Amino acid sequence: MKTLLVCEYREGKLLDSSYELVAFAERLGAEKALVIIGSEPEAPKVNGKVYVAAAATYGEYNPDLHKKLVLEAVQRENPDYIVFLHSSYGWDLAPRVAAALKAGQVSEVVGIVDGKLEVGFCNAKLRRIVSAKSARTVVTIQAGAFSFTGEATGTPQIEKLDTTAASSVEFIGYEPAEAKDVDLTRAEVIVSAGRGIGKKDNVPVIAALAKALGGELGASRPVVDSGWVEHSHQVGTTGQSVSPKLYVACGISGAIQHLAGMKKSDFVVAINKDKDAPIGEIADVLVVADVMQFVPAMTAKLMK
Amino acid sequence: MLVVACIKQVPDTTQVQIDPVTNTLVREGIPFIVNPYDTHALEESLRLKDKFGFRVVAMSMGPPNAEATLRKAMAAGVDEAILLSDRVFGGADTLATSNVLSAAITRLNKTEPVGIVFCGKQTIDGDTAQVGPGIATRLGFTQLTLVDRIINLDLSRKVIRVRRKLEGRHEIVEAPLPVMITVVRELNRPRYPKVPMRLESANSEVKVWNNEVLKLDVNKIGLKGSPTWVSRIFSPEREKGEIIGDGINDPVGTAHLLVDKLRSKDLLAL
Numbered sequence: 001m002k003t004l005l006v007c008e009y010r011e012g013k014l015l016d017s018s019y020e021l022v023a024f025a026e027r028l029g030a031e032k033a034l035v036i037i038g039s040e041p042e043a044p045k046v047n048g049k050v051y052v053a054a055a056a057t058y059g060e061y062n063p064d065l066h067k068k069l070v071l072e073a074v075q076r077e078n079p080d081y082i083v084f085l086h087s088s089y090g091w092d093l094a095p096r097v098a099a100a101l102k103a104g105q106v107s108e109v110v111g112i113v114d115g116k117l118e119v120g121f122c123n124a125k126l127r128r129i130v131s132a133k134s135a136r137t138v139v140t141i142q143a144g145a146f147s148f149t150g151e152a153t154g155t156p157q158i159e160k161l162d163t164t165a166a167s168s169v170e171f172i173g174y175e176p177a178e179a180k181d182v183d184l185t186r187a188e189v190i191v192s193a194g195r196g197i198g199k200k201d202n203v204p205v206i207a208a209l210a211k212a213l214g215g216e217l218g219a220s221r222p223v224v225d226s227g228w229v230e231h232s233h234q235v236g237t238t239g240q241s242v243s244p245k246l247y248v249a250c251g252i253s254g255a256i257q258h259l260a261g262m263k264k265s266d267f268v269v270a271i272n273k274d275k276d277a278p279i280g281e282i283a284d285v286l287v288v289a290d291v292m293q294f295v296p297a298m299t300a301k302l303m304k
Numbered sequence: 305m306l307v308v309a310c311i312k313q314v315p316d317t318t319q320v321q322i323d324p325v326t327n328t329l330v331r332e333g334i335p336f337i338v339n340p341y342d343t344h345a346l347e348e349s350l351r352l353k354d355k356f357g358f359r360v361v362a363m364s365m366g367p368p369n370a371e372a373t374l375r376k377a378m379a380a381g382v383d384e385a386i387l388l389s390d391r392v393f394g395g396a397d398t399l400a401t402s403n404v405l406s407a408a409i410t411r412l413n414k415t416e417p418v419g420i421v422f423c424g425k426q427t428i429d430g431d432t433a434q435v436g437p438g439i440a441t442r443l444g445f446t447q448l449t450l451v452d453r454i455i456n457l458d459l460s461r462k463v464i465r466v467r468r469k470l471e472g473r474h475e476i477v478e479a480p481l482p483v484m485i486t487v488v489r490e491l492n493r494p495r496y497p498k499v500p501m502r503l504e505s506a507n508s509e510v511k512v513w514n515n516e517v518l519k520l521d522v523n524k525i526g527l528k529g530s531p532t533w534v535s536r537i538f539s540p541e542r543e544k545g546e547i548i549g550d551g552i553n554d555p556v557g558t559a560h561l562l563v564d565k566l567r568s569k570d571l572l573a574l
Contacts, residue, residue: 092437189571297555
């Protein structure tokens with residue numbers, strides 16, 4: 001069995017998550033060859049064959065060109081699995097490759113069970129085992145699901161890839177992610193402050209974590225009533241009912257009115273010094289800590 | 305020019321429960337909803353209709369009861385709703401599904417050219433994120449995924465400029481029509497149908513196209529046309545209420561554990 005691993009490269013650097021592809025191949029017990037496409041890409045430090053497509057025009061994502069390069073490597077390697085990260089890059093490119101190869105695609109794989117692919121289902125509440133009967137299978141793997149524990153010290157055997165293809169899409173430019181309006185109902189991440197943060201001066205510490213997670217600041221009613229945070233941020237029966245993918249409750253004990261407004265969140269993290277606080281009953285993960293010690297440490301880790 | 309919004313009826317996954325004894329999915333009584341991402345695809349189609357006067361067709365493949373989903377689209381203001389329903393379409397994976405949708409769009413294209421096909425970026429019940437791209441490839445439409453803003457539609461040059469949501473930044477690209485666009489939630493806020501339209505939609509016709517209409521090779525649709533299959537569904541180990549690390553004595557180490565945990569759940573960089 002053989003895998004072709006499509007590494008990822010952004011702003012001049014190989015993404016560390018590319019090594020997760022190697023971990024996937026190892027878990028599957030499969031041979032591997034790698035592909036990397038970009039302007040002067042740095043090859044991953046692994047033993048084995050690495051196809052490098054290095055040219056200025058490959059730097060920005062040109063889907064037609066990237067597809068053709070991956071297909072070229074597929075032709076040379078004849079892999080059973082073509083594996084991408086489940087990122088915006090893999091999201092866009094994997095189905096193009098699958099369609100070109102008439103291959104089945106299994107997306108966002110989280111594990112391997114008896115040599116078969118395990119994926120989340122129904123908002124990750126369930127899992128399912130998916131198999132493919134096509135000659136090749138295109139796979140995307142969930143970020144962080146396969147951790148690479150070895151050291152990246154191998155010596156790649158580099159082979160050059162080169163092709164040309166007309167692009168259907170014209171690249172205009174990049175824009176940085178901007179600050180969003182406060183509309184908690186549509187936020188995918190919310191970090192909320194409760195009375196446990198102690199005082200109004202500590203609100204920016206919670207807001208900084210929200211920003212580091214790419215989310216919005218929320219608040220419990222007592223915090224809003226005290227005038228620490230504006231009402232538009234309030235979560236609960238007298239504020240907004242929210243259903244983000246990630247809800248982080250900082251110093252919120254979990255009054256029933258608050259829980260009613262956020263219990264539809266997919267994943268709840270509670271940070272509280274009381275392990276028996278009601279929020280712990282609906283939290284997926286509980287951190288028992290002093291909020292004002294823990295939150296800055298978490299923000300610092302995320303910003304690194 | 306015709307705009308097509310592909311929508312799917314899905315179980316409301318926030319209400320999906322597991323039978324604690326048999327460890328299987330409890331199917332009874334779970335309400336069906338329009339896949340949330342598809343409501344944004346539908347809304348954007350309607351905005352283009354409001355602005356340019358395009359005709360909008362909502363399309364769904366599913367069992368006969370998926371008609372309810374298309375009625376909601378009619379109440380929201382689409383001009384035509386088509387349900388692709390036939391026993392032979394059943395059991396389809398994303399590849400087989402995109403074969404059926406593409407055939408139906410090709411059929412529409414014969415009477416009026418289709419300029420834009422909108423799909424949600426993924427569905428909440430399957431999460432394969434492959435149907436839209438599959439349609440694009442089969443129809444030869446330009447594929448634009450993860451779109452969070454339509455910047456400009458230039459009908460004289462027949463090009464569309466959009467913004468795509470990537471990790472920590474956006475990419476702006478321009479592509480010639482026709483295009484297939486998959487949308488993210490930030491694109492718009494779906495409208496609520498007005499009451500008179502809801503009443504009207506209760507009586508309006510949802511067209512049903514079966515395989516006698518589409519005449520697809522049965523080896524390319526349904527279970528037979530699906531290269532992937534699901535051999536088992538199960539409930540993951542319950543991790544609720546897990547206490548991580550020792551936040552009192554080691555806040556920094558615990559912060560690292562939590563960040564790793566969130567990364568493993570794909571909850572960073574949302």
